[in-house]
Amino acid sequence: xxxxxxxxVLCLAVAALAVPAQAADGPAAALIEKASGEVIALIKAKxxxxxxxxxxxxxxxxFDLPFMGQSALGTHWAATPAPQRERFLKAxxxxxxxxxxxxxxxxxxxxxxxxxxxxxxxxxxxxxSKLSQTSGQPIVIQWELRDAxxxxxxxxxxxxxVSMVMTRRSDFNSYIQNHGGKVEPLIEELEKRAGN
Amino acid sequence: MVAGFFKTTMAARVRHSTVxxxxxAALLGGCATGDTGANEPWDPLETPNRFIFSINxxxxxxxxxxxxxxxxxxxxxxxxxxxxxxxxxLGEPVTAINEVVxxxxxxxxxxxxxxxxxxxxxxxxxxxxxTSFGLTRTKEGAGNTVGYYAGVxxxxxxxxxxxxxxxxSNARDAAGLMADYAVDPFRILTFALNVDWLLxxxxxxxxxxxDVRSRTLYALDDLEKNSVDYxxxxxxxxxxxxxxxxxxxxxxxxxxxELERRDNLALVR
Numbered sequence: 001x002x003x004x005x006x007x008x009v010l011c012l013a014v015a016a017l018a019v020p021a022q023a024a025d026g027p028a029a030a031l032i033e034k035a036s037g038e039v040i041a042l043i044k045a046k047x048x049x050x051x052x053x054x055x056x057x058x059x060x061x062x063f064d065l066p067f068m069g070q071s072a073l074g075t076h077w078a079a080t081p082a083p084q085r086e087r088f089l090k091a092x093x094x095x096x097x098x099x100x101x102x103x104x105x106x107x108x109x110x111x112x113x114x115x116x117x118x119x120x121x122x123x124x125x126x127x128x129s130k131l132s133q134t135s136g137q138p139i140v141i142q143w144e145l146r147d148a149x150x151x152x153x154x155x156x157x158x159x160x161x162v163s164m165v166m167t168r169r170s171d172f173n174s175y176i177q178n179h180g181g182k183v184e185p186l187i188e189e190l191e192k193r194a195g196n
Numbered sequence: 197m198v199a200g201f202f203k204t205t206m207a208a209r210v211r212h213s214t215v216x217x218x219x220x221a222a223l224l225g226g227c228a229t230g231d232t233g234a235n236e237p238w239d240p241l242e243t244p245n246r247f248i249f250s251i252n253x254x255x256x257x258x259x260x261x262x263x264x265x266x267x268x269x270x271x272x273x274x275x276x277x278x279x280x281x282x283x284x285x286l287g288e289p290v291t292a293i294n295e296v297v298x299x300x301x302x303x304x305x306x307x308x309x310x311x312x313x314x315x316x317x318x319x320x321x322x323x324x325x326x327t328s329f330g331l332t333r334t335k336e337g338a339g340n341t342v343g344y345y346a347g348v349x350x351x352x353x354x355x356x357x358x359x360x361x362x363x364x365s366n367a368r369d370a371a372g373l374m375a376d377y378a379v380d381p382f383r384i385l386t387f388a389l390n391v392d393w394l395l396x397x398x399x400x401x402x403x404x405x406x407d408v409r410s411r412t413l414y415a416l417d418d419l420e421k422n423s424v425d426y427x428x429x430x431x432x433x434x435x436x437x438x439x440x441x442x443x444x445x446x447x448x449x450x451x452x453x454e455l456e457r458r459d460n461l462a463l464v465r
Contacts, residue, residue, distance in 0.1 A: 099422040106414070161440025167419075167432045170236055174428030189424050 026117045028125040028145045031152050035062045036112040043104055055104060056097035064146065064153035065093050071155075072168040073183070076176055080183050088183065091190035098194070112141070123147070124155070237366070237435040239356040248358045249427050255361065256409075264409035278322045280407055285314050285321025286400060287335065289381045294336035298344055298445075306331050338379075339372025343442035350442035351435055364434035 035058060042054045059065065069092040070077050080088065115128040125145045130138040144156040156165045172186060179185035239245065267276070288311035295304035310326035310333065318325040327333060343350050346368070354367025365373070377383060386396045416430075423429035 095422070099418070102421075103418065160437060162433045162436045166436060167423075167429050170432030171423045171425050171429040173236065174425040178425070186424065 026125075027152055028127050028143075029114045029117050031062065031145065032127050032129060032143050032154075033112075033114050035154075039104055051105065052097060052101040055101040056093070059097055059100060060093070062154055063096075064148065064150075064155050065089070065096065067146070067148065067153070067155055068096075068165050068168075069093070071165050072172055074169045074173055076173070076183050084183060084187065087191070088187050091187055091194050094194035095190055113138075125152070237356045237431050238352070238354070239431065241355060241357055245356065245358040246427055248360055252358065252361060252363055260405060260409050261413070264406055264413055267406050268410040268413060276407075276410070279403055281314070281318070281324045282321040283400070283404055283407055284324075284333065284335070285311065285318070286382055288314075290376050290379065291334055291336045293379050294338060294341050294376075295334070297338075297341050298336070303334065307334060337369075337372050338375035339369035339438070340442055340445055342368050342372055343438070344445050350439035350446070353435070353438060356431055356435070364430055366435070366438075369438060 038058055039055065042051060042058065046054055066089055069089045072092065073080065073088065077085070111132050113130045113132060115130065117128070118126050120126060123146060127143040127145065129141045129143065131141055132138045140160055142158040143154055144158070145152050146155045147153070156163055158164070175186050175189070176183060271279075288307055292304045292307040292311070295301070295307060310331045313326040313329060313331065314321045314324060317323075324333070339353075343353065346352075353369060356364070356366045357370060359365050359370060359373075362373070382396070385391075391397075419429050419433060420426045
C-alpha cells in the first residue's frame with residue numbers, strides 16, 4: 001500500500017491549485033478537509049486573542065476533547081472524582097487551544113492534502129493526510145476519528161507517527177507519579193499555565 | 197541528536213565487541229515485558245537518564261540551539277540543502293550495508309548507485325542528482341536492522357537511555373549507533389590513513405549536529421512548551437517515532453515515505 005498513491009498526487013495537485021480542496025470520499029475525510037479549511041480561513045482573518053478564541057471554537061466542534069483528555073489521563077481517570085475531572089478537562093482544553101493556536105500561527109501557505117481513509121475494527125476511522133510545505137518534503141499527518149454518539153469527532157492526531165494523545169498521556173502520567181501519584185498537582189499546573 | 201560526538205569518543209573501544217552488543221540488545225529487547233505500544237517506555241535508568249538529560253539541555257541552550265537557530269535563519273536555503281545532501285551522501289555506505297543485512301540487496305545496489313552518482317556528478321554529494329535519475333533515497337541504521345529482525349513490538353527497543361550529547365535513545369538504537377560507526381567505510385578509511393580529525397571527523401559531526409538540530413527546532417520547542425514533564429514527553433515521542441519507522445520497514449511500505457518522516461521533524465519552517 002504505497003503512501004503516495006495516485007489519488008494523493010491528484011489531491012496534492014488539487015490542493016495546490018485551490019486551497020478549499022474538493023471534498024474527498026467519506027464523511028471522515030470530508031470533516032478533516034472542512035476543519036482544515038476553517039482553520040486556514042481563520043488564520044488569514046484573525047490574529048492574537050481572536051485567533052486563539054476562534055481556534056478554540058473549532059477545536060471544540062471538531063475534536064472529542066473530553067475523550068482525548070480522558071485518554072491522556074489514562075488509568076488515573078477512573079480514580080479521579082467528577083469535580084476534579086471537570087477542572088482537569090477545562091484546563092486541558094485551554095492548554096490545547098493555546099498550543100494549537102501557536103502551531104497554526106506558524107502557518108505560511110501550507111496545504112493539507114487528504115488521502116486514504118481506513119476503518120479499524122474498533123470503530124476508529126483513520127484519515128491519512130499530507131501537509132505540503134513551501135520548502136522541504138511534506139509532513140505525514142494521520143487523523144483518528146470516532147463516532148461516540150455526537151457525530152464524527154477527531155480523537156487523535158499523529159504527526160510523523162507520534163500520537164499527540166499518547167505523548168500527552170506519557171507526559172501527564174510521569175508528572176502525576178512524580179507528585180505523589182495525585183492528579184491535583186497536575187490540574188493546578190495546567191490551570192496556572194492556562195491563566196497566564 | 198548529536199550522535200557524532202558520542203560515536204567519536206566511544207568508537208575505537210567498541211569496534212570488536214559490536215556484534216556482541218547488537219546481539220545483546222536484541223536479546224534485551226526480546227526479554228523485556230510489556231509488549232504493547234500503549235505502555236510506557238521501559239526506563240529502569242530514569243534517575244541517571246534525567247541527570248544526563250538536564251546536562252544535555254544546558255549544553256543545548258548555551259551552545260547548540262543558538263547555532264542551529266542562526267544556521268536556520270541566516271544560512272541560505274540552497275546551502276542548507278547542500279550540507280544536508282553531503283551528510284546524507286556520507287551516510288550512504290552505512291545504509292547500503294544495513295540494507296544487505298536486512299536481506300534487500302537490490303535496494304542496497306540502488307543505494308550504492310546513488311552514492312556513486314552523487315559523489316561524482318553531484319560534486320561530492322552537494323547535489324542530489326541521483327533522485328532526479330529515479331534512484332530514491334533511503335536511510336538505514338543498525339537500530340532499524342535490529343528492530344526489523346527482533347520479534348517484538350517496535351515500541352520495545354530495550355531500556356530507554358539518554359546519551360550524553362546524542363540525546364534520546366534506547367538499548368537497540370544505541371547499539372545500532374555503535375555498530376554503524378564500526379562498519380562505516382569512511383571512518384575505517386580515515387582511521388587507517390590517519391586523517392587528522394580536523395579534516396574529516398570534526399567537520400562531519402559538527403555539521404551533523406547543526407543540521408539535525410536545525411531540523412528539530414520547531415518540533416522540540418513545541419514539545420517542551422506544551423508538556424508538563426518534557427523528559428517524559430520526549431521519551432514517549434522518541435519511542436513512538438522510532439517504532440513507526442521500524443513498523444513501516446516491516447510492513448514494506450514505500451521507502452520514500454519513511455525518508456520524508458526522517459527529514460520532517462522540523463514540521464513548519
